[in-house]
Amino acid sequence: MKHAATILVLAILLVGCTATGNNVNEQDVITIGVISSFSGEMAVQGEHLEQGVTLAYEQLDRTALTHSYRLLFEDDAYKSDKTAAAYRKLHDIDGASAIIGSDSRSGNIVAPIAETDAILFCSVASDPAVVKGRKYVFKHWTTPEAEVASYLAVVEQQGWDRVIVLESVHPGVEAISDMIEKAARERGILLERHRFQSGDTDFRGTLAKLKNQDFDAFALFLMPNHLQTAGKQILEFGFEQPRTTIEMYDFIDDVSLFEGEWYIAPADPTGRFVASFTERYGEAPESVAPNGYDCLNLLVKAFEEGGTDPDDAMTVIRQLKDYQGAVGTLHYSGSLIEGGSIESPALKKMIVNGKRVLVE
Amino acid sequence: MAVLSQLIANGLIAGSIYALMAAGFSMMFSIQRFMNIAHGATYVVGAFSAYLFAKIIGWPFWIAFPIAIAVATLLGILINHIVFEPLQKEKDKNLALLLASFGMFLLIESIILMIFGADVKSFGLPVERGMDILGAIITPLQLIIIITAPVVFIGIWLFLKKTLVGKALRATSDNTVIAATMGINIRAMTFISTGLGSALAGLAGILVALEQNLEHSMGMSAILKGLTAAIVGGIGNVPAAILGGYLIGLAENLGIWYLPSGYKDAISFVILIIFLLFRPQGFFGMKKREEVAE
Amino acid sequence: MKRPLLKISNLETGYDNLKVLHGIDMSVQEGALIAIIGPNGSGKSTAVKSVFGLTTHFKGKIRFQNKDLSKYKTHEIVRQGVAYVPQGRLVFDSLSVEENLDIGGYNLETETKKERKQRIFKLFPILKEKRKHQAGFLSGGQQQMLSIGRALMQEPKLLLLDEPSLGLDPKTQQLIFKTIKDINKAGTTVMMVEQNARQALKICSKAYIIEQGRIAAVGGPSLAKQKKVKELYLGG
Numbered sequence: 001m002k003h004a005a006t007i008l009v010l011a012i013l014l015v016g017c018t019a020t021g022n023n024v025n026e027q028d029v030i031t032i033g034v035i036s037s038f039s040g041e042m043a044v045q046g047e048h049l050e051q052g053v054t055l056a057y058e059q060l061d062r063t064a065l066t067h068s069y070r071l072l073f074e075d076d077a078y079k080s081d082k083t084a085a086a087y088r089k090l091h092d093i094d095g096a097s098a099i100i101g102s103d104s105r106s107g108n109i110v111a112p113i114a115e116t117d118a119i120l121f122c123s124v125a126s127d128p129a130v131v132k133g134r135k136y137v138f139k140h141w142t143t144p145e146a147e148v149a150s151y152l153a154v155v156e157q158q159g160w161d162r163v164i165v166l167e168s169v170h171p172g173v174e175a176i177s178d179m180i181e182k183a184a185r186e187r188g189i190l191l192e193r194h195r196f197q198s199g200d201t202d203f204r205g206t207l208a209k210l211k212n213q214d215f216d217a218f219a220l221f222l223m224p225n226h227l228q229t230a231g232k233q234i235l236e237f238g239f240e241q242p243r244t245t246i247e248m249y250d251f252i253d254d255v256s257l258f259e260g261e262w263y264i265a266p267a268d269p270t271g272r273f274v275a276s277f278t279e280r281y282g283e284a285p286e287s288v289a290p291n292g293y294d295c296l297n298l299l300v301k302a303f304e305e306g307g308t309d310p311d312d313a314m315t316v317i318r319q320l321k322d323y324q325g326a327v328g329t330l331h332y333s334g335s336l337i338e339g340g341s342i343e344s345p346a347l348k349k350m351i352v353n354g355k356r357v358l359v360e
Numbered sequence: 361m362a363v364l365s366q367l368i369a370n371g372l373i374a375g376s377i378y379a380l381m382a383a384g385f386s387m388m389f390s391i392q393r394f395m396n397i398a399h400g401a402t403y404v405v406g407a408f409s410a411y412l413f414a415k416i417i418g419w420p421f422w423i424a425f426p427i428a429i430a431v432a433t434l435l436g437i438l439i440n441h442i443v444f445e446p447l448q449k450e451k452d453k454n455l456a457l458l459l460a461s462f463g464m465f466l467l468i469e470s471i472i473l474m475i476f477g478a479d480v481k482s483f484g485l486p487v488e489r490g491m492d493i494l495g496a497i498i499t500p501l502q503l504i505i506i507i508t509a510p511v512v513f514i515g516i517w518l519f520l521k522k523t524l525v526g527k528a529l530r531a532t533s534d535n536t537v538i539a540a541t542m543g544i545n546i547r548a549m550t551f552i553s554t555g556l557g558s559a560l561a562g563l564a565g566i567l568v569a570l571e572q573n574l575e576h577s578m579g580m581s582a583i584l585k586g587l588t589a590a591i592v593g594g595i596g597n598v599p600a601a602i603l604g605g606y607l608i609g610l611a612e613n614l615g616i617w618y619l620p621s622g623y624k625d626a627i628s629f630v631i632l633i634i635f636l637l638f639r640p641q642g643f644f645g646m647k648k649r650e651e652v653a654e
Numbered sequence: 655m656k657r658p659l660l661k662i663s664n665l666e667t668g669y670d671n672l673k674v675l676h677g678i679d680m681s682v683q684e685g686a687l688i689a690i691i692g693p694n695g696s697g698k699s700t701a702v703k704s705v706f707g708l709t710t711h712f713k714g715k716i717r718f719q720n721k722d723l724s725k726y727k728t729h730e731i732v733r734q735g736v737a738y739v740p741q742g743r744l745v746f747d748s749l750s751v752e753e754n755l756d757i758g759g760y761n762l763e764t765e766t767k768k769e770r771k772q773r774i775f776k777l778f779p780i781l782k783e784k785r786k787h788q789a790g791f792l793s794g795g796q797q798q799m800l801s802i803g804r805a806l807m808q809e810p811k812l813l814l815l816d817e818p819s820l821g822l823d824p825k826t827q828q829l830i831f832k833t834i835k836d837i838n839k840a841g842t843t844v845m846m847v848e849q850n851a852r853q854a855l856k857i858c859s860k861a862y863i864i865e866q867g868r869i870a871a872v873g874g875p876s877l878a879k880q881k882k883v884k885e886l887y888l889g890g
Binding site: 196256 | 369
């Protein structure tokens with residue numbers, strides 16, 4: 001036991017010494033940190049973000065840059081206490097000047113501290129609360145408003161007036177659900193919400209209660225592990241109502257279970273981005289990868305054109321118009337009160353022959 | 361009425377899995393006397409081994425699944441031999457064993473993540489519409505779960521009750537020292553109980569993976585429910601743990617008849633707290649009898 | 655003189671770092687009925703447990719049939735011909751009476767086990783009556799009979815008993831002592847730790863008195879006549 005303790009202490013010291021040791025003159029280098037879940041239930045999201053950001057970093061034309069850039073990744077394992085710790089490490093120890101995050105949960109934790117520290121923060125796939133009233137924080141995703149509007153437009157088109165929402169307990173999901181419930185009410189559409197905790201993968205109880213009820217469709221605002229199970233159990237129960245969603249079919253590999261279903265998705269990556277991504281990784285980009293790519297490039301653009309002063313750098317972001325990004329032509333929208341967003345459009349897609357196909 | 365039938369059916373399905381986990385946990389606890397959190401990892405390894413052999417390599421289920429259970433069994437035995445056995449000699453062994461088991465759980469979960477990735481996986485079995493049985497919709501696979509678990513439990517009961525090794529396991533569980541003085545090799549009993557317990561966890565993992573899906577982090581909720589069921593039933597007592605599993609499964613599902621589904625976990629843990637406070641020996645456990653002279 | 659069946663030489667033993675016995679010598683001849691008496695905490699039970707390797711060994715030797723018992727693990731010792739009836743009965747509560755006996759004969763062939771069970775039932779008819787009952791629900795006296803019966807399944811050469819009369823009413827104590835005497839008469843060497851010094855000295859062929867981890871006296875039943883023994887252990 002004693003020997004084991006000694007070895008452990010030595011190992012920690014060794015790791016501690018090598019972890020931050022480098023020969024870079026830190027005054028010349030701008031550090032961009034990436035916080036995401038590279039382990040845990042949302043590790044797939046971290047994986048996609050890392051791919052996009054790394055590709056952008058590798059493609060930087062260093063001869064044309066004024067500054068040097070260093071990219072660091074921190075895993076928060078989709079746990080809030082680890083998100084805060086990751087930020088502190090990147091900012092306090094590694095001297096990061098900008099952060100990229102991958103979701104609402106981490107976004108809501110990092111945004112207030114980044115704002116206080118005047119650190120630029122690009123939060124992908126995040127809800128409006130992350131950016132509201134913040135000067136140095138912007139999000140890059142299809143806006144929830146655009147997604148909700150597109151979704152309800154299709155619902156109205158179908159003539160539906162009662163939709164059952166099965167949702168995972170998650171801040172991003174809740175934000176979308178709250179927004180859609182409000183907007184639906186204004187249009188006279190009834191949304192009935194049922195919430196499920198992360199570890200609860202049995203929807204049969206709720207489905208049993210819905211069996212003989214009259215409704216038009218399911219809206220599955222569920223995290224990946226929930227989505228597969230719920231989708232399957234709905235079919236097993238013999239429900240014939242459509243299973244719709246916003247975005248979530250983009251977060252699972254195999255969509256064949258949802259053959260024939262439509263959903264609302266954020267903008268697709270451009271052909272050019274897809275080509276270079278596929279060449280680098282041997283697979284097509286998914287979910288947050290193109291947005292991570294854009295975030296890195298936008299932050300570099302901000303520092304190159306605005307300098308290292310955070311206010312000047314953010315000015316570059318706020319003036320963004322007709323920028324050719326990985327998800328198409330981008331522009332900045334928003335205000336200091338509402339918060340800023342790099343917008344991309346919402347699309348209607350369908351699962352056809354196991355593939356996600358653009359409908360409109 | 362159909363809702364009640366469905367909730368009872370759901371309770372039996374969930375209870376079967378909880379009972380398998382609880383039985384395995386109790387079997388190991390009855391001999392080793394510590395909370396083995398790594399039991400959740402053998403559950404995950406069982407599921408992913410079955411996925412590897414059946415889905416990735418393409419072996420037929422009747423070959424892939426027994427081998428997957430064997431892999432889970434071997435893993436449990438290896439962890440016990442390499443990690444837990446040396447720690448049994450330590451002075452403050454209970455804390456050391458608990459922490460070591462938790463460490464092994466995290467390590468194995470991470471290895472699974474590294475090898476298989478983070479995304480949710482599925483056996484991709486064709487979706488079958490459920491059959492209407494007494495008002496409840498039950499798929500053939502769910503029926504298999506409901507039937508398999510009791511068959512396994514009967515096998516365990518026969519083993520423990522009718523075989524000499526089974527009796528030796530029960531004797532060792534009652535009193536390890538006296539069992540040793542009877543000629544029972546305690547190390548062998550630990551080996552057997554660990555192997556059997558791990559096999560049960562592996563089987564539970566495979567059934568859940570078939571019925572729902574699998575992901576590297578699926579072990580924690582399984583071990584929590586298994587542990588809850590074991591305590592509620594009567595810790596260290598395998599038949600009591602099985603009954604505890606079904607009790608928890610049914611309580612959770614019947615409990616959400618009028619409550620939102622999100623309260624399921626809360627229902628289990630409230631039951632656990634009530635038992636810990638008022639009946640720590642569990643529903644079917646016996647308090648230590650006071651010696652009474654004639 | 656014949657070599658003793660059990661010889662304990664200069665034994666220092668205890669639990670973890672605590673030494674309880676500080677160098678005791680004991681010699682048990684085949685066929686003897688040895689009593690170990692002494693005050694609470696003197697190390698009597700430790701002496702008996704040490705034969706089974708249940709204590710921490712510091713120094714000394716325990717030889718049974720001239721074999722060094724420290725070379726054997728606890729579960730191997732019963733095969734050498736030593737059986738143990740622990741203090742407080744300690745039957746396997748969740749097993750039935752019959753299952754307890756099955757465990758007592760753990761290493762035996764099925765037929766041998768069957769025969770010996772019948773002999774135990776003859777010796778203790780109440781156990782036959784309650785063979786299917788859970789051992790945890792027997793009375794104290796019945797449990798003690800079961801504990802002895804379980805040990806006798808091995809037909810040991812040496813039977814070690816730790817306070818067999820503890821917690822039993824006088825009538826049952828008498829029965830237990832008579833049974834022990836009968837077992838000894840039938841050829842089993844017995845070594846018995848006892849609080850009930852009077853009864854122990856009545857039936858034994860030799861007695862050891864242990865005080866504070868040391869042998870204070872050795873002798874036969876005539877020890878009962880010694881003044882000090884009378885005062886300390888026989889109530890004057």
